Amino acid sequence: MSIPKEKLLWMYETMVKSRYYEEQLVEAYAEGKKPVFNIGAGPVPGEMHLSNGQEPAAVGICAHLTKDDTVASPHRPHHHAIAKGVNLNRMTAEIFGKETGLGKGKGGHMHLFDPEVKFSCGGIVAAGIPQAAGAALAAKQKGTDSVAVAFIGEGAANAGAFHETLNMAALWKLPLIVVVENNSWGISVPKTASTAISSNDKRAAAYENTTGYLVEDNDPIEMYRVSQEAVERARRGEGPSIIEIETFRFLGHFQGDPELYREKDEVPSLLLRDPIERIKNKILSEGAASENEVEQLENKAKNEVDAAFQFARESEYPKPEAALEDVFC
Amino acid sequence: MQTTKRMLTGNKAMAEAIAQEMERDPNVFVLGEDVGKYGGIFGATQGLLEKFGDKRVLDTPISETAFIGAAIGAAAEGMRPIVELMFVDFFGVCMDQIYNHMAKIPYMSGGNVKLPMVLMTGVGGGYSDAAQHSQTLYATFAHLPGMKVVAPSTPYDLKGMMASAIRDDNPVVFMFHKTLQGLGWMDQVDESVGEVPEEAYTVPLGKANVVREGTDVTIVGIQMMTHQAVAAAKILENQGISAEVIDIRSLVPLDKETILNSVRKTHRLVVVDEDYKSYGFTSEIAAIAAEEALYELEAPVKRLAIPDVPIPYSRDLEKYVLPNAQKIADAVVKLMKE
Structure with missing residues (x-):
């Protein structure tokens, strides 16, 4: 399909930014955790779920969103946050547990909230879906054409919240889009062992006013195309959509996952189909940008990430007694 | 000279508070099971559908996770939802949204996200409704940080504390006692009827x-x-x-x-x-x-x-x-x- 050049380049730049961001996080996370891995040690403690390989899902739909649209993301949130335009300095500071962080160090990497761009995420599988529906309901109540997107993993489509919410959203024709990132794995359980339907877009058939879309092979351009349809449907008040994208989890469920459940050749074969390389080849082969311009985009993205990590590292930790603040306003 | 006192049942007092707050603030709306035509199984939303229409009084599917989660999402967008969990005993099917999200999002966001919402719910026994419809579970909710939890006992307080709860920028769990609602189909308890001024007023939360x-x-x-x-x-x-x-x-x-x-x-x-x-x-x-x-x-x-x-x-x-x-x-x- 034809895709506006500036959108194509934005998608590339954003995917590069997300990938580079997480590469920096891999290193920062490993600090203090060698030679013995201790999840609570180092400048970035706690669980760390990275999204390398899943960037197409995030950029393909966020290319159609404004800051007035809402995104609810799960425990693997960085690519969505970056594509939604979350403040990178404050997001990184939050992951480092600093007082300049989005949550003043109270949330961490699974609990990032940036109301400026209407982004949130959370650590409970499927729980963001009804909350996104609530944002969609609020848009309807206020009479705006804003939409809400809930990103979930394919495992979340088997949770009650998914079905409860889709039924209600379909009934009320809410401007809700559920993006199912099918990375084939629910931690160690393959989708084939957990899910009694070949792809979750088919579940749209269970509800009126609901459309399902399937994006194969982690294709960011196809993701962009179907997202445009889904977002436009939502803005017109025609009801919710389910988009399932077949995507790749290059890393473990979390950092430190020994991944004994995966065949040794799975990731190397996925890396051969890296969506970032594929979109870069498209840009160059179609002449959307020159090698030099692409490199400039890459440098811009990386500089922004480097600055965010510097900001995070240089920021202060919160005072311990600040733990007692913000329970109530 | 004798003045006539205006007497209301607990549920009418609550419904009056909600109606007055809905008139004050267009962001206030109600959702839950049977809150529309039925007026709430315990009468807390009676008359609201007729007055405000189905855009602001929403009957929901029996999907507590979906509609309480939706209330949270709407509150994060600046709406002021009042969501009814019919019996507090039903918390088991939706407690994740209540305590992992409603109660924690304001804190985890460092105060950047406010959830001005009321979760109202019927509590209490004494009328042979058995183990799954008679609990109060006061302590279960009060134990978990991040929610105000109130339990008024008179029609006057039900009205005034409901108004305060709706205006509060924090999530408030508002427990009303079924037997104190003044329902015609339960034991008639004298305390379920009391003097309630017609005009809007507030009773502060957190005062014994x-x-x-x-x-x-x-x-x-x-x-x-x-x-x-x-x-x-x-x-x-x-x-x-x-x-x-x-x-x-x-x-x-x-x-x-x-x-x-x-x-x-x-x-x-x-x-x-x-x-x-x-x-x-x-x-x-x-x-x-x-x-x-x-x-x-x-x-x-x-x-x-x-x-x-x-x-x-x-x-x-x-x-x-x-x-x-x-x-x-x-x-x-x-x-x-x-």
Whole structure:
């Protein structure tokens, strides 16, 4: 399909930014955790779920969103946050547990909230879906054409919240889009062992006013195309959509996952189909940008990430007694 | 000259507060099961659909996770939803949204996200509805940080505290006692009807109420147990014992000072609850007294609550586990001898 050049380049730049961001996080996370891995040690403690390989899902739909649209993301949130335009300095500071962080160090990497761009995420599988529906309901109540997107993993489509919410959203024709990132794995359980339907877009058939879309092979351009349809449907008040994208989890469920459940050749074969390389080849082969311009985009993205990590590292930790603040306003 | 008092049932008082707040603020809306034409199974939303239409009064599917989660999402967008969980006992199907999200998002966001919402829910037993429809679960909710938890016991407070809850920028769990709603299909309890001014007013959240002054013993109650405590105080009066009765009204925030001031005056403390005894409201008040006023006490603290069994069905079984005025009075008489 034809895709506006500036959108194509934005998608590339954003995917590069997300990938580079997480590469920096891999290193920062490993600090203090060698030679013995201790999840609570180092400048970035706690669980760390990275999204390398899943960037197409995030950029393909966020290319159609404004800051007035809402995104609810799960425990693997960085690519969505970056594509939604979350403040990178404050997001990184939050992951480092600093007082300049989005949550003043109270949330961490699974609990990032940036109301400026209407982004949130959370650590409970499927729980963001009804909350996104609530944002969609609020848009309807206020009479705006804003939409809400809930990103979930394919495992979340088997949770009650998914079905409860889709039924209600379909009934009320809410401007809700559920993006199912099918990375084939629910931690160690393959989708084939957990899910009694070949792809979750088919579940749209269970509800009126609901459309399902399937994006194969982690294709960011196809993701962009179907997202445009889904977002436009939502803005017109025609009801919710389910988009399932077949995507790749290059890393473990979390950092430190020994991944004994995966065949040794799975990731190397996925890396051969890296969506970032594929979109870069498209840009160059179609002449959307020159090698030099692409490199400039890459440098811009990386500089922004480097600055965010510097900001995070240089920021202060919160005072311990600040733990007692913000329970109530 | 005699003026006529305006008397309302508990549920009409609540519905009036909601209606007045909906008129004040277009962001206030109501959702839940049977809140529309039915007017709420316990009548808390009666008349609202007719007045405000189905855009602002939404009957939902039986999908508590979906609609409570939606209330959270809408509140994050600046709406002020009032969401009804029909019976508090149903919390099991949706507690993730309540305590992992509603209660924690404001904190995890460092105060950057506010959730100005009310989760209202029917509590309490005494009418043979058995173990899955009779609990109060006060302590279950009050134990988890991040939610205000209130439990008014009179029509006046139901209206005024509902108005405060709606205007509050924090999530508020608003527990109303089914038997205090004034329902025609339950035992008619005198306390379910009371004087309620027509104009809008607020009663602050987090303030206990000394409903009866006394000098010999402090009885702290909550909702139905407050009324039982007042009845006990009348029994005790005939025996020459002067009991002070405190209606706690709000579990979170908890008005410790009113309790402690009373204990410093009476030097004896009885706590009465319609929730389970262990790890509960009575334990909390007893602990506070021990921590902050131990040397004021002339006798051990006495607790009356559900004796750690599910609420039974058969009438005599349920009566056996629920505290009542006579049981409270007997406990006080015994305590006075210590």
